[in-house]
Structures are given as structure tokens and as C-alpha cells.
Amino acid sequence: MVDVADKSLSAREAEAEGEISITSKILEAIKQQTLKKGDLFTVAKIAAINAAKQTSTFIPLCHQIPLDFIDVKFNVDEKQLKIKITTQVKTSYKTGVEMEALMAVNIGLITIYDMCKALSKEMVISNIRLSRKTGGKSGDYELIRKD
Numbered sequence: 001m002v003d004v005a006d007k008s009l010s011a012r013e014a015e016a017e018g019e020i021s022i023t024s025k026i027l028e029a030i031k032q033q034t035l036k037k038g039d040l041f042t043v044a045k046i047a048a049i050n051a052a053k054q055t056s057t058f059i060p061l062c063h064q065i066p067l068d069f070i071d072v073k074f075n076v077d078e079k080q081l082k083i084k085i086t087t088q089v090k091t092s093y094k095t096g097v098e099m100e101a102l103m104a105v106n107i108g109l110i111t112i113y114d115m116c117k118a119l120s121k122e123m124v125i126s127n128i129r130l131s132r133k134t135g136g137k138s139g140d141y142e143l144i145r146k147d
Contacts, residue, residue, distance in 0.1 A: 001061050007094040012135035016101035018128035019084040020109050023120045027081060030116075037115045041074050044085070044111040048072045051107035052089055052100040062099050065091050070100075072108060085109055086131070096136050102128065 069090040087104040089097040
């Protein structure tokens with residue numbers, strides 16, 4: 001791990017995003033709330049939050065970071081048959097929360113896959129990326145959109 005002992009506490013924030021393509025059959029089940037495993041967005045949100053909180057368990061060189069805030073938002077694009085997840089993570093600590101935001105996106109998307117796979121395996125998880133971060137020695141970052 002990187003030594004952060006001499007660093008000062010500072011406000012840090014990161015946002016990440018990703019998407020999953022779904023089928024029309026899955027979209028209809030989501031709209032009708034007929035998925036056998038329950039409320040898709042509630043379960044995926046809880047999974048994403050838990051993932052952010054457990055990031056250092058799965059990524060060996062990540063620090064355990066006290067998280068001050070985690071938010072998970074979903075956007076369903078019915079025309080393109082995609083669900084986009086955006087996560088936001090905040091801390092006041094010595095190192096950033098990019099990995100926590102990315103972990104939340106990944107697990108949120110995998111949870112959607114798990115909850116919908118009985119209807120179709122034809123889902124594709126894609127475009128997972130850091131979209132914004134603030135704070136820290138490396139400064140601020142914002143994704144330049146190319147999509």
C-alpha cells in the first residue's frame with residue numbers, strides 16, 4: 001500500500017458510471033415489477049452501497065476508507081434498452097475514493113444481471129469508468145465525453 005501517514009485529511013469525492021444492455025422482455029418485467037428476485041433498483045442500490053463500503057476487502061492495495069456519503073442513481077433508456085448506473089462517493093480522508101465509486105458501479109451492474117438472468121442471458125455490461133473526481137494531490141478530473 002502507498003504510505004499516506006503524513007498526508008492531511010481533505011475532502012475527496014468521486015463519481016463513476018457504467019451501463020448494462022437489456023432485452024425488451026427484461027424491460028417489461030422491470031416496468032411490471034415481476035422479477036422473481038424482487039425490486040431490481042432497491043436490491044442493486046443496496047449491493048452497490050455495500051460494495052463501496054467493502055472495496056478494500058477485494059482490491060488488495062486499497063486503503064480502508066471511512067466513507068461519508070454514497071449515492072447510487074439509475075437511468076433507464078427504454079429506446080436503447082440500457083440501464084445506466086451513476087455512483088457518487090465522498091470522504092474526508094488522506095486518499096481518494098475512485099475505487100469505491102468504481103466498485104459500486106460494477107457490483108450494481110452485476111446485481112442487475114443476476115436479478116434478470118432468468119429472463120435472458122443476453123445482457124452486456126459496458127462503459128464502466130470514472131466520470132469525475134475532486135480533491136487530493138493529483139487534483140480534479142472530469143471525463144471528456146466521447147459517447
